[in-house]
Amino acid sequence: MTAKVLQPTYAILRKAIMDFVAEHPNTAMERFKTNVAQVGTQWRDATQVHLAAAEFLDQAMKTTMPETHALAAVFHKYRNELNWEQSYTMDDKLVGQDMLNGYGFVEVIGKNGPFVSRSVRCGIGVWGSDINYPVHNHMAEEVYVPLAGNADFTLDGSPYRTRSAGDIIHVPSNQRHGFRTTSSPFVVFYGWQAGDLRQKSTFG
Numbered sequence: 509m510t511a512k513v514l515q516p517t518y519a520i521l522r523k524a525i526m527d528f529v530a531e532h533p534n535t536a537m538e539r540f541k542t543n544v545a546q547v548g549t550q551w552r553d554a555t556q557v558h559l560a561a562a563e564f565l566d567q568a569m570k571t572t573m574p575e576t577h578a579l580a581a582v583f584h585k586y587r588n589e590l591n592w593e594q595s596y597t598m599d600d601k602l603v604g605q606d607m608l609n610g611y612g613f614v615e616v617i618g619k620n621g622p623f624v625s626r627s628v629r630c631g632i633g634v635w636g637s638d639i640n641y642p643v644h645n646h647m648a649e650e651v652y653v654p655l656a657g658n659a660d661f662t663l664d665g666s667p668y669r670t671r672s673a674g675d676i677i678h679v680p681s682n683q684r685h686g687f688r689t690t691s692s693p694f695v696v697f698y699g700w701q702a703g704d705l706r707q708k709s710t711f712g
C-alpha cells in the first residue's frame with residue numbers, strides 16, 4: 509500500500525484526534541488544545557506496517573468507555589491500514605521482550621508526520637496484557653488518556669495505581685513514569701509537547 513492510499517485514512521484519524529482533544533473536559537488536556545487546534549494538513553509519506561498490537565484492538569474494543577469509544581473505534585476500523593511503529597529495539601535493551609512482542613503505536617501528528625507538526629505529537633499506543641513499560645522520562649510533557657482497558661501507573665516514584673479508560677494522566681516535563689498492563693489489552697491516546705517530539709526516553 510502506498511502513501512497516496514494512506515492519506516485519506518489518516519485524515520480521518522487526524523480529525524478524530526483534533527475533535528477528541530478540543531472537546532475533552534479535563535484541565536490537563538487544556539494545555540494541549542492550542543497546539544492541537546493549529547495542526548495543519550502538511551503530509552509526509554507513511555507506509556503501512558503491521559504489528560501484533562493492531563490485533564489487540566479487537567479485544568480492547570470491549571473495554572472502552574462511552575467518552576473514549578469513538579476515538580478507539582476509528583483506529584480499530586482502520587487498524588490494518590496504518591503505520592504501526594515501535595520506539596525501542598531488542599538491541600537498545602531499554603525495554604523487555606514482553607513489551608517488544610506486545611506493543612505498538614500509531615503516530616498521526618508529529619515532527620515526522622504523517623501530519624507534520626513541530627509543536628505537538630499525537631497518536632495512540634496499544635499494549636497487550638501483562639506488559640511492563642519500565643520507568644522512563646523525557647523532556648516533553650505528556651498526556652495519556654486510556655481509551656480501553658486499564659494499567660497500573662507510577663508517576664514520580666509513587667506507588668503503582670490503576671488508571672482506566674476515561675481517566676487522564678498528565679506527566680510534566682522530565683517526570684519519571686511507567687506502567688504495567690493487567691489481564692487485558694490497553695489502549696491510550698498520547699500527546700507530547702514542549703520538548704523534542706521524538707526524543708528517545710531515558711530509563712531508570
Ligand SMILES: [Fe+2]
Nearest residue numbers: 646650679685
Ligand atoms: Fe512517556
